[in-house]
Amino acid sequence: MLCDDQEILQLMIEEARTYTGEGQVASYIPALAEADPSVLTLAIYDGGETCAAVGNTEETFTLQSISKVLSLALALMDRGEDEVFSRVGMEPTGDPFNSIIKLETHRPNKPLNPMINAGALAVTSMISGASTSEKLGRLLTFIHELTENPDIHYDEHVAQSELRTADLNRSLAYFMRQHNVFDDEVEDLLDLYTKQCAIKVSSQDLAKIGYVIANEGKHVQSRRQIIPLHIARILKTFMVTCGMYNASGEFAIRVGIPAKSGVSGGIMASIPHGQGIGIYGPALDDKGNSIAGMKLLEALSHRYDLSIF
Numbered sequence: 001m002l003c004d005d006q007e008i009l010q011l012m013i014e015e016a017r018t019y020t021g022e023g024q025v026a027s028y029i030p031a032l033a034e035a036d037p038s039v040l041t042l043a044i045y046d047g048g049e050t051c052a053a054v055g056n057t058e059e060t061f062t063l064q065s066i067s068k069v070l071s072l073a074l075a076l077m078d079r080g081e082d083e084v085f086s087r088v089g090m091e092p093t094g095d096p097f098n099s100i101i102k103l104e105t106h107r108p109n110k111p112l113n114p115m116i117n118a119g120a121l122a123v124t125s126m127i128s129g130a131s132t133s134e135k136l137g138r139l140l141t142f143i144h145e146l147t148e149n150p151d152i153h154y155d156e157h158v159a160q161s162e163l164r165t166a167d168l169n170r171s172l173a174y175f176m177r178q179h180n181v182f183d184d185e186v187e188d189l190l191d192l193y194t195k196q197c198a199i200k201v202s203s204q205d206l207a208k209i210g211y212v213i214a215n216e217g218k219h220v221q222s223r224r225q226i227i228p229l230h231i232a233r234i235l236k237t238f239m240v241t242c243g244m245y246n247a248s249g250e251f252a253i254r255v256g257i258p259a260k261s262g263v264s265g266g267i268m269a270s271i272p273h274g275q276g277i278g279i280y281g282p283a284l285d286d287k288g289n290s291i292a293g294m295k296l297l298e299a300l301s302h303r304y305d306l307s308i309f
Contacts, residue, residue, distance in 0.1 A: 002275060002304050003044055003051035012303070013042050013054045016281075016296035023283030023291035026263040031161035035061070035265065035282035040292045043278040045207035047220035051275070057203040061280050062158050064262030066206070067139075067196045068120040069213070069235055069243075074142055075126040076231045084126060087181050088119045092241045092248060109179040115242035115260070118172045124193050125182035132192045139196060145226050146212050146219070147205045159198035166190050197262075206268040206278025213239075213258070214270035236270060240308070244294075247287040255297050256307025267293045271306055 017040045026032040041055030063070075075084050089112045111119030129135035136154070144150045173186045182189070201209075212219050213235050217227030227235070239258035244251040251259070257277075259269040265282030267290055279297065281290040301307055 002271075002300070002306075003046055006052060006054075008303075009042065009044075009052055009054050012299050013040055013296060016040060016292045016299065019292045019295050020281065020283040023285055025265070025282045026284060026288070029158070029162050029165055029263070031155075031158040032062075032064075032264055032282070037283035039265075040281040040296070041203045041279065042296060043203035043207040045204070045211045045276045045278070046274075047211060047215070053204065055203075055280075057278070057280075059280065060200040060202050061264045061266055061282070062155055062197060062262070063199045063201055063266065064197045064264045065115070065120070065245075066260050066262040066266050066268050067199060068115050068123070069239065069260050069268070070143060070146075070209070071120065071124050071127060071139060071196060072114045072238070073227050073231055073235055074139055075123045076234065077228065078128040079126050081234075084114075084123065087126070088114050088122050090238075109176070110181055111176070113238065113242045115238055115245075117169055118176060121169065121173050121189060121193055122176060122181050124196060125184045125189055127192075132188055132195075135192055136195050140199065142226075143199065143201075143205075143209070145224075146209045147201070148208070148219075148221070149205055152199060152201060152205065154195045154198040155200050156198075159195045162194040162197060163190060166194060169193070201266070201278075203266075203278035203280050206266060206280075207276040208278075210268045210270040210276025210278060212276070214272055214274055214276055216273075236272065239270065244289055245287045247285075247289055247294075251289075251294070252309070255294075255301045256309045257297065257301055258308070259297065261289045261293070263288050265290045265293065267297065269297060272308055274306075 043057040044052040127135045217232035236258040243260040267279040269277035279293040281292040285291040
């Protein structure tokens with residue numbers, strides 16, 4: 001079983017780590033360029049404890065695009081499916097995550113899905129709250145419940161670094177505001193979105209979040225239905241179809257596990273009715289996914305027959 005083979009997992013991570021030299025850390029956000037590209041960690045959570053941990057799985061990094069799954073869950077709980085999907089579509093895209101092309105050419109002018117930057121900005125605008133701090137506080141509380149880690153907060157250094165280099169996201173936001181996707185003040189929305197992306201977690205935290213999503217939104221230890229069943233299923237579907245940027249189709253074929261990556265090098269994966277997986281490997285491929293993390297998940301999927309297809 002996946003959690004019983006610590007020695008094999010160690011060998012698999014050592015093999016996957018050899019690919020880190022082929023990737024590069026995300027340098028377009030200056031704070032992320034400070035990461036060590038040789039790092040690779042793996043945590044697997046089965047509902048009771050972190051049943052496998054390889055590498056320093058307590059090392060923290062920022063969620064980046066993995067936060068899109070969590071903001072979507074919260075927006076759906078706040079606003080309901082009808083409102084959320086009236087502003088954001090459900091279709092995959094083969095374009096880069098920060099592309100404006102489909103936003104300009106698609107009619108109506110709404111983002112194709114919540115996992116690209118334009119869609120994530122629109123989703124974040126639907127989190128309920130009277131201020132940026134209240135909305136961020138609600139998102140953090142949600143993450144605390146999922147991870148049972150009340151110490152999770154955002155990294156001010158990374159958030160400010162992202163905000164200073166957010167011109168493309170700013171352009172996407174102004175375009176959508178012009179087309180009535182949302183009516184928030186753009187700078188307020190960007191402030192919230194960059195802080196959302198800068199929330200710091202560990203591989204163990206990611207594995208716990210992935211576990212709750214995998215198991216229909218229910219946390220076994222607390223016996224709480226943290227995410228409604230139908231929303232957990234929506235999240236897993238988007239993770240399969242859109243979770244790995246414009247490599248999602250190939251990932252579905254090679255790995256076949258619901259997963260979401262971020263440009264910090266994190267990957268969160270959910271094995272339906274099974275374990276949650278958290279990976280951190282900051283060396284990225286040309287699509288923005290952890291290059292060693294992708295190789296590791298592919299190896300895990302093949303060895304333990306994890307594909308849902």
